Amino acid sequence: MAEVLVLGAGMIGVSTALALQARGHAVTLVDRRDPGQEASYGNAGYICGDSSEPYPLPRDLRTLAAFGLGLRNDVTYSIGAALRMAPALWQYFLHSRPDRLAMQSRTYAEMSRRAPAAQAPLIEAAGMGNLISRTGYYEIRRDPRQAEADARAAEETRARFGVRPEILSGADLCAREPAIRSQVAGAIWWPETWLCADPGALVQGYADLFKARGGVWANGDAKTLRQGGQGWQVDTDSGSVVAEHAVVALGAWSPAVLAQFGYRIPMVYKRGYHAHFDAPKGLSASIMDGDNAVVLTSMTRGLRLATGAALVDMNAPADTRQIDRGVRGVSDIIELGPRVAEPQWFGTRPFMPDMLPVVGAAPRHKGLWCHFGHGHLGFTLGPASADLFVEAFEGARSEILSALDPARKVALG
Ligand SMILES: Cc1cc2nc3c(=O)[nH]c(=O)nc-3n(C[C@H](O)[C@H](O)[C@H](O)COP(=O)(O)OP(=O)(O)OC[C@H]3O[C@@H](n4cnc5c(N)ncnc54)[C@H](O)[C@@H]3O)c2cc1C
Helix, strand or coil: CCEEEEECCCHHHHHHHHHHHHCCCEEEEEECCCCCCCHHHHCCCEEECCCCCCCCCCCCHHHHHHHHCCCCCCEEECHHHHHHCHHHHHHHHHHCCHHHHHHHHHHHHHHHHHHHHHHHHHHHHCCCHHHEECCCEEEEECCHHHHHHHHHHHHHHHHHHCCCCEEEEHHHHHHHCCCECCCCCEEEEECCEEEECCHHHHHHHHHHHHHHCCCEEEEECHHHCEEECCEEEEEECCEEEEECEEEECCHHHHHHHHHCCCEECCCEEEEEEEEEECCCCCCCCEEEECCCCEEEEEECCEEEEEECEEECCCCCCCCCHHHHHHHHHHCCCECCCCECCCCCCEEEEEECCCCCCEEEECCCCCCEEEEECEHHHHHHHHHHHHHHHHHHHCCCCCHHHHHHCHHHHCEEC
8 A cells, every 4th residue: 555645634635645645555644734724714614515617708709708807706807916817827727618518417416416425424423413504505596587587597507417406486595594584586405415503623624534534634835845865855844744746735835836847737826705794594505696696504613705806916915895895785585684704705716717627647757646626526426536636646547537637737837
């Protein structure tokens, strides 16, 4: 059995460490922070079994212009960062073409379908079942025409992917969720999504499970990764660790670390924010408000409002515009109550232009592996994607692995 260094302890790295460990490998998990503190900490808590489209870029000029002019809350950007991301954004635009999207969606939907079943045994073994509710989410619309269009799209999705959306009226939604105080035009309930009330705690729980099963944890900086005679080496607080294999599972920081080895990774860095509210009434399922581009989920810290994407540099200061706009937008349907005082959190979705993660061997270095780029769905996909990663690690080939193969996605510098 091999010795493996897993770099990055977000949902993806921790899941990878557990999956490799389950196959008998000796794994050291390394992060510069505690497990689950970045994107995996502050997300909307969805474990989606019924996600089927990997967030394509709209291709109609009207929507793109609305994004560009800041008329919608889905996307904000800084011009400098958007220009730096321009090559990746252009590829993203090309991959969003309907025929390519249909192809990518097959892989994406298959991964999503496998996700809850892959999480379930870990949730149980980590003793984290109290954080999970299997109540799904409602996608809501205020405009009747938009609600009808969404309902038609949901029916098509049902036919293509075998998921089970339920079309509801505004009155149905109010009856199911007493916190919703005014009727919207329509809602779609996606029942195969589970909700986690504290995503960071779940990742920490998985990391504790990894340690309890004999895994080694170390604080260290992945930027010190180097190739040596016996494989791969990284500096940690407990000294230098050497292993035959190294897995880069650093989320949005993966391209920067792999650049040291000559890989150019086109990534779209989609930052998101959250805020918690001490709402008088919580929600049993979650609300995805497409009109205001926010998601509301009841969590242990309060009602969490999570935002869409801000295309900014990784070190840009926090900008709460999308939260403020989202708060104003949802106030017609729910009383949020006072905002919980806490430092402003943000995290970055590591999003690949082809909308699928990177899973497998780095093309040019023996023993170097990639597992990142899970975009909007990394919290969901961790364990299912880790199972695929282990298949690639053990030399398996399949259609799905070929769609995720690093050789197709990274350029050599
Ligand atoms: C607002 C928001 C809402 C979201 N909602 C959902 C959702 O509901 N469901 C869903 O499935 N997904 C959701 N996502 C996406 C999901 O959170 C991410 O896809 C996922 O967390 C990515 O996990 P990761 O492990 O790749 O990255 P991260 O969780 O960011 O982990 C990367 C790790 O690398 C470490 N690291 C970085 N640099 C170094 C270094 N030099 N040395 C050592 N360690 C380093 C970091 O400390 C961190 O622990 C959301 C994201 C956001 C921002």
